[in-house]
Amino acid sequence: MDKNMNILVVDDFSTMRRIVKNLLTELGFTNIAEADDGSTALPILQQGGIDFLVTDWNMPGMPGIDLLKAVRSSDDPKLASLPVLMVTAEAKREQIMEAAQAGVNGYVVKPFTAETLKEKVDKVFERLGGS
Amino acid sequence: MSADNLARQADGQTQQIALANTYIEQLQRGDSEGAQATLASINRLHGVDACGDTDSELFQQVGKLTRELHDSMNSFMQDSDMLNLMQEDMPDARQRLNHVIEITEQSAHDTMASIEHSTPLLTVLQQRAGELQQQLQNWCSAQQQQADVDDLGYLSDELDAFLQRVADDSRKVAGDLNTIMMAQGYQDLSGQIIQRVITLVQQVEENLVALLQLGAQATQQHPHKSAPTQTEGDRIGHGPAVPGVSTGERCNSQDEVDDLLSTLGF
Numbered sequence: 001m002d003k004n005m006n007i008l009v010v011d012d013f014s015t016m017r018r019i020v021k022n023l024l025t026e027l028g029f030t031n032i033a034e035a036d037d038g039s040t041a042l043p044i045l046q047q048g049g050i051d052f053l054v055t056d057w058n059m060p061g062m063p064g065i066d067l068l069k070a071v072r073s074s075d076d077p078k079l080a081s082l083p084v085l086m087v088t089a090e091a092k093r094e095q096i097m098e099a100a101q102a103g104v105n106g107y108v109v110k111p112f113t114a115e116t117l118k119e120k121v122d123k124v125f126e127r128l129g130g131s
Numbered sequence: 132m133s134a135d136n137l138a139r140q141a142d143g144q145t146q147q148i149a150l151a152n153t154y155i156e157q158l159q160r161g162d163s164e165g166a167q168a169t170l171a172s173i174n175r176l177h178g179v180d181a182c183g184d185t186d187s188e189l190f191q192q193v194g195k196l197t198r199e200l201h202d203s204m205n206s207f208m209q210d211s212d213m214l215n216l217m218q219e220d221m222p223d224a225r226q227r228l229n230h231v232i233e234i235t236e237q238s239a240h241d242t243m244a245s246i247e248h249s250t251p252l253l254t255v256l257q258q259r260a261g262e263l264q265q266q267l268q269n270w271c272s273a274q275q276q277q278a279d280v281d282d283l284g285y286l287s288d289e290l291d292a293f294l295q296r297v298a299d300d301s302r303k304v305a306g307d308l309n310t311i312m313m314a315q316g317y318q319d320l321s322g323q324i325i326q327r328v329i330t331l332v333q334q335v336e337e338n339l340v341a342l343l344q345l346g347a348q349a350t351q352q353h354p355h356k357s358a359p360t361q362t363e364g365d366r367i368g369h370g371p372a373v374p375g376v377s378t379g380e381r382c383n384s385q386d387e388v389d390d391l392l393s394t395l396g397f
Contacts, residue, residue: 011319013318013319013322013323015315015316015318015319016316016318016319018315019312019313019315019316022312023312026309057368058323058367058368058369058370059368063366063367063368065366066366088368089319089320089323089368089370089371089372090368090369090370091372091381091382091383091387091388092365092369092378092379092380092381092382093379093380093381093382093391094365094379094380095365095368095369096382096388096391096392097391097395098365100392100395100397101395107388107392108385108388109382109384109385109388110316110319110320110371111313111316111317111320112316112385113313114309114313116385
């Protein structure tokens with residue numbers, strides 16, 4: 001896993017963005033950008049250069065599930081196949097299944113631990129590297 | 132009595148008899164509303180000469196207003212979500228806010244516990260560092276007067292033990308700092324819950340305004356805003372789980388999420 005990859009963290013709560021960013025920094029990642037909802041994240045993603053997306057679900061404006069679908073349906077093949085990890089308090093079975101069907105690469109429910117996040121990030125790239 | 136007066140009286144009597152017949156018919160048919168109106172007409176006719184019709188007019192108006200208000204209230208309660216708000220959403224909101232108190236309390240305790248755990252570790256390290264520094268300085272000055280080699284051995288053992296302790300305790304302090312950071316996640320979770328309660332308060336406010344307008348203008352229809360549907364809720368999100376507030380079948384832990392995903396080929 002390339003620790004210099006560009007990561008975009010999307011959450012409407014700045015405290016949660018900070019926590020995720022700190023945890024990713026602890027895991028050795030150095031290039032982390034932030035956005036506060038899907039509609040501000042999408043233009044950043046479309047500009048290119050982001051290698052990994054970590055997003056919340058429940059956000060005003062554009063929710064995370066819509067952002068995921070927008071990413072997957074992108075014309076840009078690199079963006080369409082971007083690894084996406086969902087970090088959210090949404091835990092309804094239907095929603096998790098919807099995210100899975102929409103092509104999410106990992107799903108972490110809040111409140112989570114540092115270990116859970118590390119494990120899921122590792123797993124996302126393990127599986128991508130294996131395929 | 133003039134011929135004119137006589138004629139008017141006869142006319143009034145005929146009218147009263149006709150009205151009385153109608154009244155009886157209506158009562159027999161079970162048309163109580165019509166009967167009431169007929170009775171009012173009789174009273175009015177009867178009272179023209181006696182005491183004027185101001186009082187009965189007033190009663191009629193009040194009666195009419197009361198009936199309209201009653202009907203409007205009924206239809207308001209039926210098609211507004213006021214009942215739902217009061218019976219379900221309000222108790223839910225109380226539960227949500229109680230949950231916010233619980234998670235903020237828990238986070239504060241986690242933070243304090245980490246601080247209480249780390250502080251004594253740092254105090255001991257600081258104290259021991261001071262002692263060893265003093266001993267080292269003593270040894271250095273004694274060195275100039277050719278001190279005992281045993282002293283050096285002792286000092287080096289002490290320093291080694293201290294450095295080991297610094298390494299161990301730093302790890303513990305780093306762990307505590309990590310716990311403190313993770314504890315701040317309450318701000319996101321409680322924020323999401325409070326946002327939902329704010330939306331509810333807003334709905335109650337809108338409904339109360341509609342109710343006030345109803346009082347002012349009994350027959351006016353109020354705009355009715357419906358709650359988001361289940362699928363709409365799935366899209367925009369339901370927010371964090373709150374004990375006692377159900378939003379459907381949900382996973383209660385990361386393990387349950389992982390299990391569900393593994394059945395989907397993850």
